[in-house]
Amino acid sequence: MASCHSRISNFEFPLADIEDAVKNGNLLSMEIEFSLQCNFRCPYCYVPHNSYPENEITREEICDVILQAKDLGARKIIILGGEPTLYPDILDMIRFIRKQDLEAEIFTNGTKITEDFAKQLYDNNVRVVLKMNSFDENIQDTLAGKKGAFTLIQQALHNLKKAGYPSEEKFLAISTIICRYNINELETMWQWLRDQKIVPYFEIITPQENAEYNKWLYVNSKELYDIFTKISEIDRTKYGQVWDPQPPLIGNRCLRHQFSCLVTSTGNILPCVGVGIPIGNIRKQQLKNIIKDSEVLCDLKNHLNTIKGPCRTCEKAEYCYGCRGAAYQLTGDYLASDPLCWKNIDRQDKIVHLPVAVDEIIPQKSPMKVIDTLISVSERCADVSVMIQKDMLFVGEDGIVDDAVYLEMMAQSIAALNGFKRLGILESAPEGFLLGAKNFEIFKKSRVGDKLIISVCKYARYGNFGVIKGTISRNNDVLARGEIKVWHNSRPLIASEA
Numbered sequence: 180m181a182s183c184h185s186r187i188s189n190f191e192f193p194l195a196d197i198e199d200a201v202k203n204g205n206l207l208s209m210e211i212e213f214s215l216q217c218n219f220r221c222p223y224c225y226v227p228h229n230s231y232p233e234n235e236i237t238r239e240e241i242c243d244v245i246l247q248a249k250d251l252g253a254r255k256i257i258i259l260g261g262e263p264t265l266y267p268d269i270l271d272m273i274r275f276i277r278k279q280d281l282e283a284e285i286f287t288n289g290t291k292i293t294e295d296f297a298k299q300l301y302d303n304n305v306r307v308v309l310k311m312n313s314f315d316e317n318i319q320d321t322l323a324g325k326k327g328a329f330t331l332i333q334q335a336l337h338n339l340k341k342a343g344y345p346s347e348e349k350f351l352a353i354s355t356i357i358c359r360y361n362i363n364e365l366e367t368m369w370q371w372l373r374d375q376k377i378v379p380y381f382e383i384i385t386p387q388e389n390a391e392y393n394k395w396l397y398v399n400s401k402e403l404y405d406i407f408t409k410i411s412e413i414d415r416t417k418y419g420q421v422w423d424p425q426p427p428l429i430g431n432r433c434l435r436h437q438f439s440c441l442v443t444s445t446g447n448i449l450p451c452v453g454v455g456i457p458i459g460n461i462r463k464q465q466l467k468n469i470i471k472d473s474e475v476l477c478d479l480k481n482h483l484n485t486i487k488g489p490c491r492t493c494e495k496a497e498y499c500y501g502c503r504g505a506a507y508q509l510t511g512d513y514l515a516s517d518p519l520c521w522k523n524i525d526r527q528d529k530i531v532h533l534p535v536a537v538d539e540i541i542p543q544k545s546p547m548k549v550i551d552t553l554i555s556v557s558e559r560c561a562d563v564s565v566m567i568q569k570d571m572l573f574v575g576e577d578g579i580v581d582d583a584v585y586l587e588m589m590a591q592s593i594a595a596l597n598g599f600k601r602l603g604i605l606e607s608a609p610e611g612f613l614l615g616a617k618n619f620e621i622f623k624k625s626r627v628g629d630k631l632i633i634s635v636c637k638y639a640r641y642g643n644f645g646v647i648k649g650t651i652s653r654n655n656d657v658l659a660r661g662e663i664k665v666w667h668n669s670r671p672l673i674a675s676e677a
Contacts, residue, residue, distance in 0.1 A: 191431065191432065191434065191435075192207050192208075192254075192438065194498075196438075197434060197437050197438050200252065200437065200438040201437050201438070201480050203252075204251075204467075204470060204471055205251050205252035205253075205438070206248055206251040206252050206253040206438055206439060206440070206470070207252065207253060207254055207255070207438035207439065208253055208254065208255040208256070208257055208435075208438065208439045209244075209245070209248040209253050209255075209256055209257070209439060209440060209441075209442065210257040210258075210259055210439060210440070210441040210442070210451075210452075211241065211244070211245070211256060211257070211258060211259065211441070211442040212259050212260060212261060212441070212442065212443050212444040213235075213236075213241060213258060213260070213261070213263060213266040213269070213272065213444065214231075214235055214260065214261050214263075214265070214266050214444050215231050215232065215235070215260065215261040215444045216231055216260070216261045216262065216265050216266070217260055217261040217262040217265070217288075218262060218265065218288075218290055218325065219262065219288050219290075219323045219324055219325050219328060220323070220324030220325060221322060221323055221324050221389070222321075222322065222324055222389055222390070222392075222393040222396060223322070223356055223358065223384045223389060223390040223393065223396055224388065224389045224390075225385060225387050225388050225389070225390075225452045225453070226260075226261065226388065226389075227388050227389065228389065231261075232444065232445050234445055235444040235445060236442075236444060236445065236446050236461070236462075238268055238271075238272070240446065240461065240462070241272060242272075242275055243461075244442055244446075244461050244466055245275070245276060245279065245281070246279070247461075247465060247466040247467065248466060249279050249281060250467070251466065251467055251470070253281065254281060254282060255281060255282035255283075255284055255306075256276045256281050256282070256283055256284070257284045257285075257286070257439075258272075258273075258283065258284065258285045258286065259286050259441070259452070260286070260287075261444070262287065262288055262290050263285050263286070263287055264285075264287050264289075264290050264291035264292065264296070265290065265291070270296075270299055270303075273285070273300075273303050273305055274303060277303050277304065277305075282304075282306060283303065283304075283305045283306065284305070284306035284307075284308065284350075285300070285305055285306070285307055285308065286308045286310065286354060287307065287308070287309060287310065287335075288309075288310045288323065288328070288331070288332065288335075289309055289310070289331055289332045289334070289335025289336070290331065290335075292309075292334075292335035292338050292339060293338060294338045294341060294342070296338070297335075297338040297339045297341065297342035297344070298342045300339070300342065300344075301339075301342040301343050301344065301349060304348065304349065306350040306351075306352075307339060307344060307350070307351050307352070308351075308352045308353070308354050308380060309332065309335060309336060309339065309351070309352070309353055309354065310323075310332070310353075310354045310355075311332050311336070311353045311354070311355060312355050312356055312358070312360075312361050313329075313360070313361045313364060313368075314364060314367070314368065314371075315329075315361075315364070316329040316330075318360050318361060319332065321360065322356070322358070322360060322361070339351060345375070345376050345377050345378075346376075350378070351377050351378065352377060352378035352379070352380045353368075353372055353377055353378070353379055353380060354380045354382070355368065355379065355380065355381045355382070356381075356382055356383075356384050356396075357381055357382065357383050357384065357398065357403065357406065357429075358384060358396040358397070358398065359395060359396055359397065359398055360396070362398055362402065362406060365381060365406055365410065366406075366409055366410060366413060369381070369410050369413065369414075369429075370413060370417070373414075373417075373418050379429070379430065380428070380431070381410075381428065381429040381430070382427055382428050382429075383403060383426055383427040383428075383502060383505070383519060384396055384397065385427070385452070385453040385502065385504040385505055385508060386505060386508050386509060386519075387453065387455070387504070387508045400519055400520065400521045400523070400524050401521060401524065403426065403519070403521060404424070404521035406429075407424035407425075407426075407429055408424050410429050410430065411423070411424050411429075411430070414430060423495070425495060425499045425501075425520075426501055426502050426505075426517060426519060426520050426521075427501070427502035427504075427505065427519075432498060432499060433502065433503075434498070434500075435451055436450050436451060436454075436476065436479035436480065436482075436503060437479070437480055439451075440458075440470065440476070442461060445460075446460045446461045446462045447459070447460050448460065448461065448466070448469050448470075448473075450475060450476060450479060450503070450513070451503065451504055452504065453502065453503060453504010453505065453507060453508060454475070454479075454503050454504055454507045454513050455507070455508075456475055456507070456513065456557045456558055457557075457558065458473040458475050458476060458558045459472075459473065459558075473558060474558060474559055475513060475557075475558050478513070478514055478600065479500075479503065479513065479514075482496075482500045483496060483497065484604075485514050485600065485604075486500050486514055486515075486516065487512070487514050487515055487516060487530075487531065487602060487603050487604065488515060488516030488523075488526070488529050488530045488531065488603065489516050489522070489523050489526040489529050489530070490516035490517060490520070490523070491516070491603075491604075493522060500517070501516065501517025501519070501520045502517050502519060502520075503517075505517050505518065505519045506518065509532070510530060510531065510532040510533060511532060511533030511534075511555055511556070512531065512532070512533055512556065512599075513556075514600065515530055515531060515532070516529070516530045518530055531602060531603070533553065533554065533555060533556065534552045534553060534554045534555070534564075535552065535553050535599065535602075536551065536552055536553075537550055537551065537552060537553055537563070537591070537595045537598075539598075539602065540553065540594075540595050540598030540599045540601075540602055541591055541594045541595050541598050542594070542598075542610050542611070543591055543594075546571070546572040547572065548591070549565060549571065549572075549573065549584055549587050549588050549591055550563050550564070550565045550588055550591045550592055550595065550633065551563075551564055551565045551566060552564045552565075553595045553596070553599055554632075556596055556599060559596075559636055559637040559638070560596075560634070560635065560636035560637075561592060561593070561595060561596035561599075561634075561635055561636075562632060562633070562634050563588075563591075563592040563595055563632070563633045563634075563635070564630060564631065564632055564633070565588065565630070565631050565633070566628075566629075566630050566631075567580055567625055567626065567627050567628060567629045567630075567631065568627065569627045573587075574626075574627060578626045578627040578628075579624050579625075579626050580624065580625045580626060580629075582621050582624075582659075585619075585621065585651055585658070585659040586613060586616050586619065586663060587613065588631070588633050588651060589633060589635055589647060589649035589651070589661075589663050590611070590613040590647075590663055590665055592633040592634075592635045592649065593611075593635045593637065593645070593647050593649075593665060593667075594611050594665075594667065596635070597611070597667050610667070610668045611665055611666060611667035611668065612665065612666045613663060613664075613665055614644075614663075614664040614665060614666055615663065615664045616661055616662065616663050616664075617661065617662040617663075617664070618661050618662050619659070619660075619661030619662070619663075620659065620660055620661055621658070621659045622657060622658055622659065623653075623656070623658045623659075624658070625651075625653060625658055629653050630653065631651055631652065631653055631658070632651070632652050632653070633649060633650075633651050634649060634650050634651075634652070635647050635648070635649040636648050636649070643666050643667055643668065644664065644665070644666050645664070645665050645666075645667065646662055646663075646664055647662065647663050647664075647665060648660075648661075648662050649661065649662075649663065
C-alpha cells in the first residue's frame with residue numbers, strides 16, 4: 180500500500196530526486212509547445228482561441244532546447260499544444276527525444292491517433308496522456324468545443340489499446356478537467372480507468388483565458404473537497420492507493436516548479452502554463468542561465484519561506500503549495516495562497532490580491548512617500564501608480580512636479596516589489612537606499628491631477644545592490660526614463676523567520 184508522500188500515479192518523481200534537483204538547480208522534466216495550432220475549441224483552454232503566433236520556434240530551436248534541458252538533468256520531455264499531433268514533424272521530434280535517451284510524454288486530444296500512429300507511439304515507448312472529459316457524447320463535445328470530438332477520442336483510445344496500451348512498460352493516462360458538467364460522473368470515470376489500468380489525471384481548471392469567459396464550468400471549493408475526498412476513499416478501499424486530498428490534482432501533487440519549466444511556442448520560458456510570467460526566452464539566453472537567474476523560480480523553489488497567507492502555515496505546506504497557477508491568475512501574485520483550496524474557504528480575507536496600497540510594503544511614509552499602489556509584479560519587474568496631489572512634498576505652487584522626484588519614484592517602486600514579496604512574512608518593510616542615476620532623461624513635466632505609471636525592472640544585481648531600468652508614463656506617454664542604482668536589505672528568508 181502506497182504512502183501519501185510516495186510517488187503516486189507515476190506522474191512525478193521521487194521526492195529525493197526533486198530535492199536534489201532543487202539543490203543543484205537542475206531539471207527533471209521540461210514541458211514544451213511545438214505549436215499552438217489546434218482543431219478543438221475547449222472552453223477551459225489556457226490558449227486564447229485564434230491566437231496562433233507566426234513566429235513559433237523552429238524545429239532546430241526545439242531540438243536545441245531539448246538538448247539544453249538534457250544537459251540540465253532532464254529525464255522527460257512533455258509535449259503540449261495546441262494539439263501536438265497536428266505538428267508536421269511530430270514523429271520525427273519524438274524519435275529525436277527518444278534518441279537522447281529521454282522519456283517522451285504527449286498530451287493529445289487524439290486527433291491523428293490512427294492505428295498506424297498509435298503503433299509508432301508504442302514502438303517509440305511514448306507516454307500518452309489522452310484528453311477525455313466525459314462518457315457522455317454531448318458533454319464531451321461541449322467540453323471540446325467540437326462536434327464529433329467524443330467519437331474521435333473513443334477511436335483514439337481504441338487504437339491505443341489495439342497497439343498495446345496500457346501495459347507495465349507502456350504508460351497511458353486520461354486527462355480530465357473537473358467542471359460543473361462532468362463532476363457527477365467523475366467517481367465512475369475514475370473507477371473505470373483504474374479497472375482498465377489507465378492512469379487517471381483529474382485536474383482543477385485554472386481560471387485563465389478561455390475559462391474566465393466560461394464560468395459556467397466552475398465548481399466551488401466545497402464541491403472540490405467533496406469529490407477529492409470521495410475519490411480518495413474509493414482509491415483507498417478498492418485499489419489500495421492511499422493519498423491525502425490536495426489541489427490541484429486528484430491523487431497526485433503538483434511540485435513542478437521545483438524541477439520543471441515550460442517552453443512556449445514562441446520560446447518564452449514560463450514556470451508553468453498557469454503562472455504566465457515569462458522569465459526569459461531561449462532565443463536570447465541559454466536555458467541554464469534563465470533558470471539560474473530567475474527570481475520567480477527561486478521564490479517557488481523556496482516555497483516554504485516565500486508563500487504568503489494561510490497556505491504558509493498549513494500542516495501540508497512541506498509537500499503542497501496549492502495551485503500556483505490559480506493563485507497567480509486570481510490574485511496577480513504567484514506567491515499568494517491558493518484561493519481555490521478548500522482549506523482557505525473561510526480565510527479569503529487573509530489572501531492579498533493585487534493591486535495593493537504600498538503603505539505596508541515600503542519604508543517611506545508621508546510626506547516622503549511618492550507612490551500609491553503596486554499594480555503588478557513579474558520577473559524582477561513591477562508596475563506602480565501614483566496620483567499627483569497638490570499637497571505632495573515635491574509639488575510646487577504652480578502644481579508642477581519637481582523633476583528630481585522621478586528618481587525617487589523609481590527607487591520606491593522597486594522597494595515596493597521587494598517589500599511585497601515579504602508582506603506578512605517580515606514585520607517591517609525592507610530598508611533601501613538610492614545610490615545614483617545614469618542615462619536619466621526627462622521629456623515632459625507632470626502636474627497635479629496626473630496619474631503616473633512607474634515601470635521598473637532589475638536588469639542587474641550584485642548581492643544587495645541592483646541596477647534598475649525604469650520609465651514613468653502618463654496615458655502611455657513617456658515622461659522620463661533611465662537607470663538607477665539602489666541598495667536593499669534583501670537577504671534571503673530562512674525558516675526561522677517563517
